Amino acid sequence: MFDLNLLFEFSRNHCVAICTLMVPANLLLTLRTVLLVGRLRPQAQVRQAMVTASFFALTMLLHVFSWFIVGVVMAATYILLTLACVCLGLNLWAIAHPASMHQLLRASIPSLDALGQHS
Template sequence: MIDLTTIADFSRANCLGICAFLVPFNLLATVQTLIFIGLNRPQSQIFLISGFASLYSGLMVLHVFTWFMIGVVMIPTYVLLLLGTTCLGINIWAVLSPQSLRHILEKIVFWVQKIIGRVQNVAFN
Protein backbone atom coordinates (compact mmCIF):
# COMPACT_ATOMS: atom_id res chain seq x y z
CA MET A 1 0.00 0.00 0.00
CA ILE A 2 1.24 3.49 -0.85
CA ASP A 3 1.87 5.71 2.15
CA LEU A 4 0.97 9.24 1.10
CA THR A 5 2.57 10.75 4.20
CA THR A 6 5.96 9.37 3.21
CA ILE A 7 5.55 10.67 -0.34
CA ALA A 8 4.55 14.12 0.96
CA ASP A 9 7.55 14.17 3.33
CA PHE A 10 9.84 13.20 0.44
CA SER A 11 8.33 15.99 -1.67
CA ARG A 12 8.94 18.61 0.99
CA ALA A 13 12.42 17.34 1.87
CA ASN A 14 13.53 17.50 -1.77
CA CYS A 15 11.69 20.69 -2.69
CA LEU A 16 14.64 22.46 -4.28
CA GLY A 17 15.46 19.55 -6.56
CA ILE A 18 11.83 18.91 -7.46
CA CYS A 19 11.17 22.55 -8.30
CA ALA A 20 14.47 22.85 -10.19
CA PHE A 21 13.27 19.97 -12.39
CA LEU A 22 9.55 20.67 -12.67
CA VAL A 23 9.54 24.42 -13.36
CA PRO A 24 11.68 24.41 -16.52
CA PHE A 25 10.26 21.12 -17.83
CA ASN A 26 6.74 22.39 -17.22
CA LEU A 27 7.40 25.63 -19.09
CA LEU A 28 9.26 23.97 -21.96
CA ALA A 29 6.65 21.27 -22.45
CA THR A 30 3.80 23.81 -22.40
CA VAL A 31 5.62 26.08 -24.87
CA GLN A 32 6.20 23.03 -27.06
CA THR A 33 2.47 22.30 -26.93
CA LEU A 34 1.76 25.86 -28.07
CA ILE A 35 4.32 25.53 -30.87
CA PHE A 36 2.75 22.26 -32.02
CA ILE A 37 -0.67 23.93 -32.03
CA GLY A 38 0.70 26.90 -33.97
CA LEU A 39 2.39 24.66 -36.54
CA ASN A 40 -0.82 22.67 -36.98
CA ARG A 41 0.81 19.37 -36.02
CA PRO A 42 -1.25 16.16 -36.01
CA GLN A 43 -3.61 15.65 -33.08
CA SER A 44 -1.70 12.54 -31.94
CA GLN A 45 1.48 14.59 -31.44
CA ILE A 46 -0.46 17.29 -29.59
CA PHE A 47 -1.96 14.62 -27.31
CA LEU A 48 1.49 13.20 -26.58
CA ILE A 49 3.21 16.48 -25.71
CA SER A 50 0.16 17.74 -23.83
CA GLY A 51 0.15 14.53 -21.81
CA PHE A 52 3.75 15.01 -20.72
CA ALA A 53 3.21 18.70 -20.03
CA SER A 54 0.08 17.90 -18.00
CA LEU A 55 2.06 15.33 -16.02
CA TYR A 56 4.65 17.97 -15.08
CA SER A 57 1.92 20.49 -14.25
CA GLY A 58 -0.04 18.01 -12.17
CA LEU A 59 3.04 16.97 -10.23
CA MET A 60 3.82 20.62 -9.50
CA VAL A 61 0.30 21.24 -8.21
CA LEU A 62 0.49 18.12 -6.01
CA HIS A 63 3.89 19.22 -4.73
CA VAL A 64 2.46 22.62 -3.76
CA PHE A 65 -0.47 20.93 -2.02
CA THR A 66 1.98 19.01 0.19
CA TRP A 67 3.17 22.38 1.47
CA PHE A 68 -0.40 23.58 2.01
CA MET A 69 -1.12 20.41 4.01
CA ILE A 70 1.39 21.44 6.69
CA GLY A 71 0.32 25.08 6.67
CA VAL A 72 3.09 26.68 4.62
CA VAL A 73 1.41 29.63 2.92
CA MET A 74 3.98 31.84 1.24
CA ILE A 75 4.34 33.72 -2.03
CA PRO A 76 6.44 30.99 -3.71
CA THR A 77 3.74 28.39 -3.07
CA TYR A 78 1.12 30.61 -4.71
CA VAL A 79 3.42 31.41 -7.64
CA LEU A 80 4.13 27.72 -8.24
CA LEU A 81 0.44 26.89 -7.91
CA LEU A 82 -0.45 29.61 -10.42
CA LEU A 83 2.23 28.38 -12.82
CA GLY A 84 1.12 24.76 -12.52
CA THR A 85 -2.58 25.44 -12.93
CA THR A 86 -2.03 27.85 -15.83
CA CYS A 87 0.11 25.34 -17.72
CA LEU A 88 -2.34 22.56 -16.91
CA GLY A 89 -5.21 24.68 -18.21
CA ILE A 90 -3.36 25.47 -21.45
CA ASN A 91 -2.59 21.81 -22.03
CA ILE A 92 -6.17 20.74 -21.37
CA TRP A 93 -7.33 23.48 -23.72
CA ALA A 94 -4.91 22.20 -26.39
CA VAL A 95 -6.44 18.72 -26.19
CA LEU A 96 -10.10 19.71 -25.93
CA SER A 97 -10.23 22.60 -28.40
CA PRO A 98 -7.05 22.99 -30.47
CA GLN A 99 -8.79 25.12 -33.12
CA SER A 100 -9.81 27.84 -30.66
CA LEU A 101 -6.32 27.86 -29.11
CA ARG A 102 -4.77 28.12 -32.59
CA HIS A 103 -7.08 31.07 -33.32
CA ILE A 104 -5.96 32.86 -30.14
CA LEU A 105 -2.29 32.17 -30.96
CA GLU A 106 -2.75 33.62 -34.44
CA LYS A 107 -4.26 36.79 -32.97
CA ILE A 108 -1.37 37.10 -30.49
CA VAL A 109 1.23 36.63 -33.24
CA PHE A 110 -0.52 39.22 -35.43
CA TRP A 111 -0.63 41.69 -32.53
CA VAL A 112 3.09 41.16 -31.72
CA GLN A 113 4.04 41.59 -35.39
CA LYS A 114 2.05 44.80 -35.49
CA ILE A 115 3.84 46.17 -32.42
CA ILE A 116 7.26 45.15 -33.76
CA GLY A 117 6.44 46.89 -37.05
CA ARG A 118 5.57 50.10 -35.20
CA VAL A 119 8.77 49.94 -33.14
CA GLN A 120 10.86 49.40 -36.28
CA ASN A 121 9.16 52.35 -38.02
CA VAL A 122 9.89 54.62 -35.07
CA ALA A 123 13.49 53.36 -34.73
CA PHE A 124 14.38 53.87 -38.40
CA ASN A 125 12.63 57.21 -38.93
Protein backbone atom coordinates in the same frame (compact mmCIF):
# COMPACT_ATOMS: atom_id res chain seq x y z
CA MET B 1 -0.08 -0.29 1.17
CA PHE B 2 1.04 2.99 -0.41
CA ASP B 3 1.95 5.64 2.18
CA LEU B 4 1.10 9.11 0.90
CA ASN B 5 2.78 10.75 3.92
CA LEU B 6 6.11 9.25 2.89
CA LEU B 7 5.74 10.74 -0.60
CA PHE B 8 4.81 14.15 0.80
CA GLU B 9 7.76 14.05 3.21
CA PHE B 10 10.10 13.28 0.31
CA SER B 11 8.58 16.20 -1.60
CA ARG B 12 9.15 18.63 1.24
CA ASN B 13 12.70 17.40 1.94
CA HIS B 14 13.78 17.82 -1.67
CA CYS B 15 11.83 20.98 -2.47
CA VAL B 16 14.66 22.94 -4.11
CA ALA B 17 15.60 20.07 -6.42
CA ILE B 18 11.98 19.38 -7.32
CA CYS B 19 11.25 23.02 -8.09
CA THR B 20 14.50 23.36 -10.05
CA LEU B 21 13.27 20.59 -12.32
CA MET B 22 9.54 21.30 -12.36
CA VAL B 23 9.44 25.02 -13.16
CA PRO B 24 11.44 24.89 -16.43
CA ALA B 25 9.88 21.55 -17.38
CA ASN B 26 6.37 22.97 -17.02
CA LEU B 27 7.21 26.08 -19.01
CA LEU B 28 9.06 24.32 -21.82
CA LEU B 29 6.68 21.39 -22.21
CA THR B 30 3.61 23.63 -22.19
CA LEU B 31 5.27 25.91 -24.73
CA ARG B 32 5.91 22.85 -26.89
CA THR B 33 2.23 21.89 -26.76
CA VAL B 34 1.12 25.42 -27.65
CA LEU B 35 3.59 25.62 -30.55
CA LEU B 36 2.44 22.27 -31.91
CA VAL B 37 -1.12 23.57 -31.95
CA GLY B 38 0.04 26.82 -33.52
CA ARG B 39 1.85 24.94 -36.27
CA LEU B 40 -1.20 22.69 -36.90
CA ARG B 41 0.66 19.47 -36.13
CA PRO B 42 -1.30 16.18 -36.07
CA GLN B 43 -3.63 15.68 -33.11
CA ALA B 44 -1.73 12.58 -31.96
CA GLN B 45 1.47 14.61 -31.66
CA VAL B 46 -0.32 17.37 -29.75
CA ARG B 47 -1.94 14.82 -27.44
CA GLN B 48 1.42 13.21 -26.65
CA ALA B 49 2.93 16.61 -25.80
CA MET B 50 -0.13 17.49 -23.70
CA VAL B 51 0.06 14.27 -21.68
CA THR B 52 3.75 14.83 -20.94
CA ALA B 53 3.27 18.47 -19.97
CA SER B 54 0.18 17.70 -17.88
CA PHE B 55 2.09 15.04 -15.95
CA PHE B 56 4.64 17.63 -14.85
CA ALA B 57 1.91 20.18 -14.02
CA LEU B 58 0.03 17.65 -11.90
CA THR B 59 3.25 16.63 -10.17
CA MET B 60 3.88 20.27 -9.29
CA LEU B 61 0.33 20.56 -7.95
CA LEU B 62 0.92 17.57 -5.67
CA HIS B 63 4.20 19.12 -4.52
CA VAL B 64 2.46 22.40 -3.63
CA PHE B 65 -0.38 20.57 -1.88
CA SER B 66 2.19 18.74 0.27
CA TRP B 67 3.25 22.15 1.59
CA PHE B 68 -0.34 23.29 2.13
CA ILE B 69 -1.01 20.14 4.18
CA VAL B 70 1.62 21.11 6.74
CA GLY B 71 0.44 24.71 6.79
CA VAL B 72 3.15 26.44 4.78
CA VAL B 73 1.47 29.37 3.07
CA MET B 74 3.95 31.66 1.35
CA ALA B 75 4.13 33.65 -1.86
CA ALA B 76 6.24 30.92 -3.46
CA THR B 77 3.56 28.28 -2.91
CA TYR B 78 0.93 30.46 -4.55
CA ILE B 79 3.25 31.30 -7.45
CA LEU B 80 3.96 27.61 -8.06
CA LEU B 81 0.27 26.78 -7.72
CA THR B 82 -0.62 29.44 -10.29
CA LEU B 83 2.10 28.25 -12.67
CA ALA B 84 0.91 24.65 -12.47
CA CYS B 85 -2.74 25.64 -12.99
CA VAL B 86 -1.95 27.89 -15.97
CA CYS B 87 0.18 25.18 -17.60
CA LEU B 88 -2.49 22.56 -16.98
CA GLY B 89 -5.18 24.89 -18.33
CA LEU B 90 -3.24 25.64 -21.52
CA ASN B 91 -2.63 21.93 -22.10
CA LEU B 92 -6.29 21.09 -21.61
CA TRP B 93 -7.27 23.94 -23.95
CA ALA B 94 -4.88 22.57 -26.58
CA ILE B 95 -6.78 19.28 -26.60
CA ALA B 96 -10.33 20.50 -25.92
CA HIS B 97 -10.42 23.27 -28.53
CA PRO B 98 -7.23 23.53 -30.61
CA ALA B 99 -8.93 25.61 -33.32
CA SER B 100 -9.54 28.57 -31.00
CA MET B 101 -5.98 28.35 -29.64
CA HIS B 102 -4.58 28.28 -33.18
CA GLN B 103 -6.74 31.23 -34.18
CA LEU B 104 -5.54 33.26 -31.18
CA LEU B 105 -1.91 32.34 -31.85
CA ARG B 106 -2.20 33.22 -35.54
CA ALA B 107 -3.71 36.60 -34.67
CA SER B 108 -1.08 37.28 -32.00
CA ILE B 109 1.98 35.96 -33.84
CA PRO B 110 1.70 36.58 -37.61
CA SER B 111 5.05 34.90 -38.31
CA LEU B 112 3.76 31.60 -36.86
CA ASP B 113 2.41 30.50 -40.26
CA ALA B 114 5.82 31.10 -41.82
CA LEU B 115 7.47 28.95 -39.14
CA GLY B 116 5.16 26.04 -39.94
CA GLN B 117 6.03 26.08 -43.66
CA HIS B 118 9.78 25.59 -43.17
CA SER B 119 9.61 22.22 -41.46
